[in-house]
Every structure is written in structure tokens, then in C-alpha cells.
Amino acid sequence: MAAELNQLCPRFEKAIELLSKRWTTLIVYRLLDGPRRFMDIEGSLSNLSGKVLSERLKELEEAGIVLRTVYPEKPVRIEYSLTDMGRGLAPLMDDIQGWATRWIKIEQEQS
């Protein structure tokens, strides 16, 4: 019956909703290096299917994080890049990297 005592900040909630979807963070991470084509992203993240990549890119474009650019060249070329909003996620990635380096242990196979 009682409402939640501690409401979350709606922006924070929205951000989490976006970022904690499977693959989203890794796609953004890949795009931090620069613009990439559909194929390149798909090929660089194993187990990521074209179907889901397509969905995620649409969501990210809709959210203003990713920009889709069509280059009308010989074979038309489509590139995905980060907007300022997307590049604003860089410090976040650094935090994750830093935290992971400090705390995550990778298990070596025992021979």
C-alpha cells in the first residue's frame, strides 16, 4: 500500500534504463574510438547479433547518444558515431575500467 520511501531521480532512473540494457555500454565503448560501420561493431562484439545491434543503435539514436550518418558514395556507406551526449559517457567508462582494474580478478585456468 505505502509508496516507496526513497524515490529515485527520474533522470538517473532513465539513464540506468538506457545504459543497463545488454550491449548498450559495449556499443558506446566501441564508438568512443571513433565512427564505425554496422559490420565493424557487429564483428567486434562476439555474440552480439545483427538484430539486437540494429535495435540498440535505434534506441541510442532516439536517445540522442548516437548519430547515424549516410555517406552517398559508390557503395553507400553508413557510419555510427557518438554525439556530445554520447561522448559525455567517456568518464563513466573510465570509472568502470578503473574499478575493474582495482577489484576484478580474472581466473586463470589451472593446468
Next chain:
Amino acid sequence: MAAELNQLCPRFEKAIELLSKRWTTLIVYRLLDGPRRFMDIEGSLSNLSGKVLSERLKELEEAGIVLRTVYPEKPVRIEYSLTDMGRGLAPLMDDIQGWATRWIKIEQEQS
């Protein structure tokens, strides 16, 4: 046929795998305020089911992020709290909050 050109840091990958699971970040966020009981976490995050909360807490405990403490009181009390590793995620949360405040727009209902 060709292997991926840019391998991800395994620690980074592991961190993302942990943190980008649905609910994980929000559970950790709630625990940043201090220890909480199962019921309290469940009640404070709408749509989070007890089943998944149970799974996530086990994963987080396994990963060393969350500590489960049993207090043998009148009705036994079980509290979940963050370890140092878990508290190490605080800056990340702050970054997300900062990014969200800067970039996320919340749509108001039009009357």
C-alpha cells in the same frame, strides 16, 4: 574467420557483464545509503521481483560486492551491505547521476 581486431580488457568485460545485468546497478545504488533488508530493497524498486532480487544478491555476494549478514534476533534479521569493492562503485554512480542531470530530458505530460 578473422578474430576480433580490438580485444576488450577481460576485467572491463567482466565488470560490464556484472553491472549491466538488469537491476544490479539499482540494487547497489540502494545499498550505498547503508545496509538494507531483503524486503526493503524489494519494496523500494518497483517491478523488481523477489526471485530476481534473490538471484542478483547471490551474484553480487559471489562477486564480492555485497555482504550478507544474519542477525539471530527475535524474528531473524538478514541485512545486505556493500563491501569495500561495492563502495568502490560510488564514483561511478555519481558520474551516472551527473551525466543524467546534464543530458537526460524528462518528458512532462502535456495536459
Next chain:
DNA sequence: CTCACAAAATTACTTTATGTAACCGAGTAT
């Protein structure tokens, strides 16, 4: 001890999200 109670977890079942692979469509090259 047996019964009832409460919180923490689990189980069975339904719904949603993701993975797989085949296919479409536009543009080029042969």
C-alpha cells in the same frame, strides 16, 4: 511439542528479451 507467524528464498508457470539463421533491397561489379 504443535501451531501460527514472519521474512527470506525457491518453485511452477507466463511473458518478454535475446540468439540464430534465412531472407530482402539497394548498389556494384562481372
Next chain:
DNA sequence: ATACTCGGTTACATAAAGTAATTTTGTGAG
């Protein structure tokens, strides 16, 4: 025309998450 590439979708199969009932564990009442 034929075949090939890239971006994208569709149909179908599997895995993850939501719902609600149930079990477990430990208390206290009788």
C-alpha cells in the same frame, strides 16, 4: 542478368525476467 556486399528485417528457438503460490527457517504462544 547474375552474383556479391552491406544494412536491415523476419520467423522461429532459447534464455531471462515477472507473477504468484509455496517452502524453509527461526520465533514465540499455547
